[in-house]
Amino acid sequence: MVNRVIIEPGGKSKKYWSDLWKFRGLFYYLAWRDVLVRYKQATIGIAWSVIRPLLTIIIFCVIGKLLHIQTPAGIHRAIFVCTAILPWQYFSTAFSESSNSLLANSNLLTKVYFPRLIVPASTIIVSLIDFLTSLAILFGFMIYYRFVPGWNVVLIPLFLLQATMMSMGAGIFIAALNVKYRDFKFIVPFMVQFGLYISPVVFSSDAVFKSESIPSFLKFIYSLNPMVGVIDGFRWCILGGAINLYMPGFLISIGISILLVILGIWYFRKTERSFADVI
Amino acid sequence: MEPVLKIENLGKKYMLQHQTQEKYVALRDVITDKAKSALRGGKGKIHKSSEEFWALKDVSFEVNKGDRLGIIGRNGAGKSTLLKIISQITEPTEGRITIDGRVASLLEVGTGFHPELTGRENIFLNGSILGMSKKEIQSKFDEIVAFSEVEKFLDTPVKRYSSGMYVRLAFSVAAHLEPDILIIDEVLAVGDFAFQKKCIKKIQEVSGHGRTILFVSHNMFAIQKVCTTGVLIKGGEVIANGHIENIVKKYIETSDVTQSVYEIPASADSKDLPGYPSRIQIEDGDSNLITEIPVGKIWQIRVLFNLKEEVEHFIIAIGLKNQDEIPIRTFYSKPIDMKPGNYEAIFRSDNIMLAAEAYSLVLGLSSHENSFFYMDNAGKIHISELTEVADDRIVRVSSVGLILNPIEVVINRL
Numbered sequence: 001m002v003n004r005v006i007i008e009p010g011g012k013s014k015k016y017w018s019d020l021w022k023f024r025g026l027f028y029y030l031a032w033r034d035v036l037v038r039y040k041q042a043t044i045g046i047a048w049s050v051i052r053p054l055l056t057i058i059i060f061c062v063i064g065k066l067l068h069i070q071t072p073a074g075i076h077r078a079i080f081v082c083t084a085i086l087p088w089q090y091f092s093t094a095f096s097e098s099s100n101s102l103l104a105n106s107n108l109l110t111k112v113y114f115p116r117l118i119v120p121a122s123t124i125i126v127s128l129i130d131f132l133t134s135l136a137i138l139f140g141f142m143i144y145y146r147f148v149p150g151w152n153v154v155l156i157p158l159f160l161l162q163a164t165m166m167s168m169g170a171g172i173f174i175a176a177l178n179v180k181y182r183d184f185k186f187i188v189p190f191m192v193q194f195g196l197y198i199s200p201v202v203f204s205s206d207a208v209f210k211s212e213s214i215p216s217f218l219k220f221i222y223s224l225n226p227m228v229g230v231i232d233g234f235r236w237c238i239l240g241g242a243i244n245l246y247m248p249g250f251l252i253s254i255g256i257s258i259l260l261v262i263l264g265i266w267y268f269r270k271t272e273r274s275f276a277d278v279i
Numbered sequence: 280m281e282p283v284l285k286i287e288n289l290g291k292k293y294m295l296q297h298q299t300q301e302k303y304v305a306l307r308d309v310i311t312d313k314a315k316s317a318l319r320g321g322k323g324k325i326h327k328s329s330e331e332f333w334a335l336k337d338v339s340f341e342v343n344k345g346d347r348l349g350i351i352g353r354n355g356a357g358k359s360t361l362l363k364i365i366s367q368i369t370e371p372t373e374g375r376i377t378i379d380g381r382v383a384s385l386l387e388v389g390t391g392f393h394p395e396l397t398g399r400e401n402i403f404l405n406g407s408i409l410g411m412s413k414k415e416i417q418s419k420f421d422e423i424v425a426f427s428e429v430e431k432f433l434d435t436p437v438k439r440y441s442s443g444m445y446v447r448l449a450f451s452v453a454a455h456l457e458p459d460i461l462i463i464d465e466v467l468a469v470g471d472f473a474f475q476k477k478c479i480k481k482i483q484e485v486s487g488h489g490r491t492i493l494f495v496s497h498n499m500f501a502i503q504k505v506c507t508t509g510v511l512i513k514g515g516e517v518i519a520n521g522h523i524e525n526i527v528k529k530y531i532e533t534s535d536v537t538q539s540v541y542e543i544p545a546s547a548d549s550k551d552l553p554g555y556p557s558r559i560q561i562e563d564g565d566s567n568l569i570t571e572i573p574v575g576k577i578w579q580i581r582v583l584f585n586l587k588e589e590v591e592h593f594i595i596a597i598g599l600k601n602q603d604e605i606p607i608r609t610f611y612s613k614p615i616d617m618k619p620g621n622y623e624a625i626f627r628s629d630n631i632m633l634a635a636e637a638y639s640l641v642l643g644l645s646s647h648e649n650s651f652f653y654m655d656n657a658g659k660i661h662i663s664e665l666t667e668v669a670d671d672r673i674v675r676v677s678s679v680g681l682i683l684n685p686i687e688v689v690i691n692r693l
Contacts, residue, residue, distance in 0.1 A: 003459075007367060007376040029407040033393055033400075040395045040436075111390040112408055113367040113382075273370040276363065277293070 003022050003115060016269075020115045027118045027189045030105075031125035038126055049130040054137050057085050062201040072204060076145045082138050083238050084201040084231045086131065087159070091167045092192045094127035098171030099188050100181050106279045117265070120172045124164060131160075138238070150240035159233035161166055169260030176268045179279050199227045204235070209246055219270050222249075226260070229253020281379075283460060283491050284343035284365070289338040289374035290358050291515075295330050300350075321561060334360040334513045338374070342460075342508075347492040349501075349506035349523050351530045357515040358495045362386060362464050365493070380459025383410050387464070389449030394438035395467050398429055398448055401437055405452045419455045426481070427451035447474055454481045460491045473674065475664070500573045520554060529571045539568035541658035543642075545675055552651055554586035556642060559658040564627075571663035574635050574676040574683060580626040580660065582642065586619050590646045593617045594657070595624045598641035599633075599660070607638065632683040635664040635676045 041043040060081045064071070071080045098120035103110065105119050142149070180183045200208070208214060208222055222228060229250045236245045331583050337359045342348050352358050363369045364373030365376060366384035388392045391408040392401050402423055406416040416423075424430055427448040429440070437445055463482070482505050496502050502509070502523065511519040511533075531539050541559040563569045564577030572578040580597055593616065598609040610626050638660050644652040664676050672685040 003380055005367070005369060005378040005382070007364065007378070009371050009373055023413055026407045031395065033404050036393045036400060037393060073461075105391075107387075108391050108408065110363075110368065111386045112384065112410075114408075114410075229514050276369045 003102050015260055016115060020117060021216070023114045023118055023218045026114055027122050030122035032170065034123060034126040035129060046133055049133045050136055053085050053089050053134045056089070057137065060085065060184045060202050067202070069203050070207070072206070072239065074108070076141070076147070079138070079141045079145060079147055079239070080204075080235070082141055084199070086134055086138060087163050087230050087234045088196060088199060088201060089134065090127055090131035090184060090226065091163050092195065093130060094124045094164070094167035095171050095174075096188050096192055097123040097127060098168065099174035099178060099184065101171075102175045102275065102279070103182075106132075109146045109279055116267060116275060117172065120268075121168065124171070127167070141178065147194060149238045152237045152240050154237075156234065156237045159230055159237065162226075162233070162254060165261050166230065166257045169257065169262070169264040170231045171264070172268045173260065174263035176264075176271050176275075179275050180272070188215075195225070198222070198225055200231050205232045205246055206244055215238065223252050224256065226253040226256040229257075281344070281408070283344045283379045284342040284493075285377040286341070286365075286384050287339050287375045287377075289335055289361070289364065289371070289376060290333060291335040291357075291364060291374050292372040293332045293334055295332050320600070333515050335364070335371075338512075338515075338517050340510055340517060340520055342491060342493070345489045346508055347494065349507045349509040349526065350493060350495045350500040350512060351502065351509055351526055352512035354497075356512045358512055359386070359464060360515075360659070361512070362462055362495060364491065366462055379462065381410075382460045382462065383456045384462035385409070385456075385464065386462070387454045388446055388453065389528045392437060392445070392449060396434055397436055398427075398433045398440070398593075401448065402452055404413070404418075405449065409453060409456055410458070411456065415457070423451045423455050424455060426477075443474070450474075450478055454478065460493065461485065462493045464495045465497065473671075499569075499571055500663065501529070503527055504670075531568060532684035539570050541640075543654065543657060553588050553590050553646065554584060554644060555652050556582050556584040556644065556657075558583050559640065559642065561658070561660050571661045572662055575632045575670070575673070578628045578642070578660065580658075582624045582626070584624065584644065585620070586623050588619055590617045592647045593600055594648070596643045596645070597626050598643070599638040600641060601636055601638055601675055601681065607633070609641075629686070632670075632673075634679065634681050634683055635661050635662050637661045 019235060039048065042048060053107075057078065064077055064081065071077050077193050101120045101123045102116070108114075108119070109116065141147070174184050205222075205228055209219060214222075223246070230253065232250065234247060285646055318367075338361065350358050350361065358437075362384065362509065363386070364371050365378070366382065366386065368384075368386075375556070389405065391405055393404065396404065402420065403413070403416055406423075407410065407413070411419075421580075424433060427444075427450075429444050429448050432444065437448070440448070479501055482492070482494075486505065492505065494502060494505050506523045508521065509519075509523040510517050511526050511530050513533065519526055539561045543556050543558060545555065545557070560581040560583075561569060561572070562579050562581055563572065564675075566579070566581075569578070582595065582597070584595070592614045594611055594614050596609055596611045599607045601607055612624060639656050640658040640660060642652070642657040643650050646651045670685055676683060
């Protein structure tokens with residue numbers, strides 16, 4: 001007979017990935033729900049996804065100015081900071097939302113069957129839409145400062161993909177941990193806050209790698225932060241020649257993103273079947 | 280016939296945690312665990328140590344295509360765990376289930392409803408959560424809306440709905456699922472009773488199309504209406520399995536929550552009395568034993584008693600008290616002179632409809648208006664919410680007063 005399901009202890013469903021495809025409608029509706037709900041009863045609605053990063057950019061511009069941090073020659077500070085804040089915000093909201101997603105949808109986990117991976121994955125969509133809207137800021141700056149990006153700009157989707165992989169990998173890993181250990185509810189906001197300071201937002205990676213006062217092991221640790229690769233990549237795409245893409249650091253960052261996805265999916269799949277009992 | 284659902288030696292073990300780790304255990308779980316421990320004969324200590332607890336043990340049965348199976352058991356018997364395993368929400372510890380066909384489970388009404396979204400949006404969201412495709416939802420959309428009776432509020436966020444509207448909308452979505460196997464857990468316990476009636480009808484209709492149904496409810500009336508076969512679960516084990524009427528009967532016999540038979544123990548001084556009752560039976564209009572009487576259905580109370588000597592001007596009386604111990608009514612037999620012997624007295628209900636509640640029974644026997652036997656709390660009669668009231672003017676069956684009989688209400692335009 002068609003559609004036979006066998007339920008056994010520890011028996012991993014061989015149909016998991018095809019089930020995931022079968023439930024793509026649910027993926028779509030959960031994302032749709034999050035998008036609809038996000039700005040309901042907010043008077044200016046989706047404008048918030050522009051205002052929040054804009055304010056952050058202004059603050060970081062002021063800080064950069066006060067600390068006399070150099071921006072690459074010929075690049076206005078606002079554009080320089082903007083190319084870092086936008087991908088950073090995308091990563092940080094996607095990561096925190098997805099790591100909290102299982103708890104937020106616990107009523108679904110205990111009442112209906114579907115591949116659980118859909119829940120953290122669908123939350124990324126909201127952040128993605130926010131990110132795409134917030135690109136308006138970048139366009140605004142580019143028009144205002146009459147800045148035209150080079151051909152590299154077509155490679156942006158690649159770095160967007162990398163940021164998505166990172167936030168998804170880390171997100172599903174922490175989401176699964178969060179089910180059992182609520183400590184991550186406190187750790188995640190801290191990670192996000194701290195991450196902003198060690199990522200090249202006000203300063204450029206060039207300055208770090210070329211600096212003689214920073215010991216080389218610290219430089220290595222710095223390059224382990226996969227967001228360094230993503231932000232440098234974004235800058236390279238938009239600002240072009242003014243930015244040197246530091247290849248070893250970039251490759252490390254891609255490697256770590258892939259590792260995060262593998263780790264996340266592995267741990268998620270391992271613990272998924274007990275979610276309903278533990279949550 | 281080839282079974283569509285085959286359960287073999289299924290078991291589910293939970294490790295009950297230490298108290299210190301319970302920070303995030305929901306209050307609901309604490310309560311159900313307490314209930315479990317209470318039902319387990321007061322072994323209330325399962326909470327204190329990390330002990331294993333078998334919610335299900337060695338459960339085996341088969342369900343054939345088109346069967347409508349009622350799963351019966353008390354709170355904490357393991358019914359919901361069983362449904363959760365069949366629905367693949369949680370994993371069994373041992374055993375095996377083979378399912379042929381598409382399963383949809385309805386363990387809760389309105390799973391995934393979002394209060395901020397409108398009725399229309401929630402129909403799509405909830406439908407997809409229950410496993411419907413967008414096309415299916417679109418094609419059934421009008422039917423769902425019509426069934427739910429909330430057309431006017433379709434574009435209002437459901438957080439502004441009354442609880443009745445909310446439940447109606449939620450059930451309507453679920454009622455239009457078309458799986459091969461439909462699993463329903465206690466969802467009829469909500470909503471006003473006119474809608475409950477409609478739901479039962481809908482479930483019967485759905486099952487008419489050769490669909491297999493697994494139905495859990497505490498409402499024996501609903502179970503008997505919907506199901507053809509049943510399994511009785513007690514303490515995580517299947518103790519009986521067969522035709523639904525037999526299973527319900529067996530449940531009633533083994534259940535001590537509300538009974539249909541109350542034995543009255545002979546006390547030391549009952550020998551000295553001119554007569555005494557031995558048992559009370561709660562029955563439906565056709566003299567079948569019953570634990571719950573749907574509102575508005577005819578019931579009768581049968582009292583068996585014995586008279587040892589001649590009793591002049593004999594009266595037997597039964598009183599009904601509600602849960603607040605307020606006397607509601609008392610029924611008396613006509614005074615009559617009686618000869619010794621074994622008797623039964625049958626108190627048949629009239630057309631006064633009592634609200635849904637468990638009423639306790641007071642039993643008295645008297646001679647010349649002097650009571651020689653009197654017993655408080657001699658039994659209970661449980662009038663339950665789900666019903667087939669003849670009178671369509673009745674809107675709700677609880678919290679509206681003790682007597683449900685409608686009166687004429689005239690509205691004139693001035």
